[in-house]
Amino acid sequence: MNRRGSLQLISATGAAALTASCNRINSAVGTLSSPTNLIRFPEKTEMILLTDRPPQLETPIHYFRQDLTPNEAFFVRWHLEGVPTSVDLRTFRLNVSGHVREPLQLSVDELRSQFEPISIIAVNQCSGNSRSFFEPRVPGGQWKDGAVGNAKWTGVPLKSILDRAQVKSGAVDVSFNGLDVPPLASVSDFVKALSIDHARDGEVMIAYAMNDQALPMVNGFPLRLVVPGWYGTYWVKALSDITVLPQVFSNFWTDKAYRIPKGPNGTESPKDLAKDTVPINRFNVRSIFVRPEPDETLHPGMPAEMEGIAFDSGYGIRQVEVSTDGGATWADARLDPEIGKYSWRRWRASWTPATRGQYRLMARATNAMGETQSKEQWNRSGFMWNVIQQLDVKVG
Amino acid sequence: MTPKTKCVVISLGLAALVAGCGSPSNISKETDHGIANVKMESTFDSKPDSPVHTIVMPHDEPVFRPGPGRDDFVIACVVCHSPRYITMQPRFSRTTWLGEANKMKDVYGAHISDEQVLKITDYLVSINGKPDAGQAPKGTYGE
Numbered sequence: 001m002n003r004r005g006s007l008q009l010i011s012a013t014g015a016a017a018l019t020a021s022c023n024r025i026n027s028a029v030g031t032l033s034s035p036t037n038l039i040r041f042p043e044k045t046e047m048i049l050l051t052d053r054p055p056q057l058e059t060p061i062h063y064f065r066q067d068l069t070p071n072e073a074f075f076v077r078w079h080l081e082g083v084p085t086s087v088d089l090r091t092f093r094l095n096v097s098g099h100v101r102e103p104l105q106l107s108v109d110e111l112r113s114q115f116e117p118i119s120i121i122a123v124n125q126c127s128g129n130s131r132s133f134f135e136p137r138v139p140g141g142q143w144k145d146g147a148v149g150n151a152k153w154t155g156v157p158l159k160s161i162l163d164r165a166q167v168k169s170g171a172v173d174v175s176f177n178g179l180d181v182p183p184l185a186s187v188s189d190f191v192k193a194l195s196i197d198h199a200r201d202g203e204v205m206i207a208y209a210m211n212d213q214a215l216p217m218v219n220g221f222p223l224r225l226v227v228p229g230w231y232g233t234y235w236v237k238a239l240s241d242i243t244v245l246p247q248v249f250s251n252f253w254t255d256k257a258y259r260i261p262k263g264p265n266g267t268e269s270p271k272d273l274a275k276d277t278v279p280i281n282r283f284n285v286r287s288i289f290v291r292p293e294p295d296e297t298l299h300p301g302m303p304a305e306m307e308g309i310a311f312d313s314g315y316g317i318r319q320v321e322v323s324t325d326g327g328a329t330w331a332d333a334r335l336d337p338e339i340g341k342y343s344w345r346r347w348r349a350s351w352t353p354a355t356r357g358q359y360r361l362m363a364r365a366t367n368a369m370g371e372t373q374s375k376e377q378w379n380r381s382g383f384m385w386n387v388i389q390q391l392d393v394k395v396g
Numbered sequence: 397m398t399p400k401t402k403c404v405v406i407s408l409g410l411a412a413l414v415a416g417c418g419s420p421s422n423i424s425k426e427t428d429h430g431i432a433n434v435k436m437e438s439t440f441d442s443k444p445d446s447p448v449h450t451i452v453m454p455h456d457e458p459v460f461r462p463g464p465g466r467d468d469f470v471i472a473c474v475v476c477h478s479p480r481y482i483t484m485q486p487r488f489s490r491t492t493w494l495g496e497a498n499k500m501k502d503v504y505g506a507h508i509s510d511e512q513v514l515k516i517t518d519y520l521v522s523i524n525g526k527p528d529a530g531q532a533p534k535g536t537y538g539e
Binding site: 086221 | 447448449450451452453454455456457475476477478480481485486488492495496503504505506507
């Protein structure tokens with residue numbers, strides 16, 4: 001097996017890394033809900049540390065002033081302790097197997113040279129982005145708004161690869177596994193799946209480049225599944241195995257985890273949890289303030305530029321409205337040109353605060369389907385936050 | 397599939413943890429929250445033509461104060477994840493922490509007894525708890 005060589009290397013260096021980690025710098029537990037803690041991971045800039053093992057790193061908001069999120073600042077979220085730390089491109093293969101006539105083992109070079117490449121600008125957002133805003137609070141990664149990013153992904157349409165493998169009739173699902181491994185045999189390997197129709201839609205792709213560069217290791221080097229318009233849980237990192245199945249895929253990560261209440265916008269009541277749940281899927285509509293920043297002080301009589309981003313699952317953002325008086329009155333923001341249906345879209349609005357005081361700014365995006373942001377929302381997992389965005393600022 | 401290879405990764409990883417990292421209590425110096433001064437390494441960066449891309453992960457793990465249940469917490473929980481999984485959470489009720497500890501045992505197969513679940517819960521409540529308020533959010537899977 002060609003993967004064996006590269007994985008053995010991972011195991012050796014992984015152990016070395018863990019041993020080395022004992023020389024780590026320790027932070028006192030001191031206060032919980034601690035102030036923002038920044039950390040640098042390899043190939044990354046300083047990012048907001050949620051957890052270090054496995055890594056969960058949040059993008060500081062100011063990076064969202066750029067339409068494409070720099071690779072070094074793109075958020076990171078792994079599930080399993082055994083994160084790949086070494087890949088040998090001479091031995092790494094993407095394996096395509098299961099309900100196909102021609103199983104494939106493709107090197108990254110073969111993917112680059114034997115298939116027509118495509119590029120898509122697409123938002124990737126963690127299912128739990130903004131989880132820390134839910135009330136009552138829920139356990140899980142306590143993200144603010146930075147578990148999201150927008151990048152130009154380049155690679156091969158999954159359809160092209162499945163066509164070469166010659167999918168047999170009766171295929172139902174396609175599953176995706178990466179190089180990450182569970183820390184205990186009892187922990188389910190992180191494998192996700194899409195329906196065969198979705199997998200062959202021509203847009204789901206296997207990316208070998210992100211913003212025209214190789215992916216950082218912690219963002220999924222050397223290959224990452226890109227599922228435009230869908231939550232990040234499907235964007236399997238360090239993708240190594242694609243399996244075509246003649247039945248519905250089933251495992252912990254789809255049957256128990258990453259499920260949302262079946263009702264509208266994944267909402268349920270804390271007092272009456274939904275009985276019926278479905279796997280999380282497409283993004284809902286949301287916006288994020290980029291400027292001003294939460295700790296910024298504005299001045300009376302001085303023009304202040306408001307700026308933000310808005311996105312949905314690919315229908316397109318039609319309107320963004322902003323309020324500077326806590327939602328009493330609303331005005332249309334200006335929309336920058338669309339740069340791709342799966343990209344986020346920038347919006348801007350000018351505002352000159354008249355007097356000193358505290359102001360509550362709000363932003364509400366609406367897409368081409370007429371879908372807009374929630375007034376209130378809660379679910380037990382803290383998924384799909386899209387409550388009308390609020391930002392409290394001081395004018396002084 | 398390469399299940400055997402995966403076992404190698406796991407066993408080496410666990411061995412390293414058990415050998416050196418299982419008990420932060422032997423680390424004498426505590427530093428303030430801040431940027432970890434851990435050496436960053438990526439051999440790919442220094443040798444762009446190399447076919448082998450390797451990084452070394454930094455770690456920045458909190459030290460936990462003494463208290464009943466601390467040893468059970470350190471031994472059972474830190475094998476699979478950083479204790480930052482606890483410190484990043486808001487204060488939760490005992491019901492919620494008990495749900496989380498039971499989830500680790502029943503769903504993820506942590507090697508702990510029911511008795512240890514209670515001890516670990518006591519410790520979690522002591523460091524990051526709040527009074528029960530009637531209902532509490534059920535534990536979540538995935539994040």
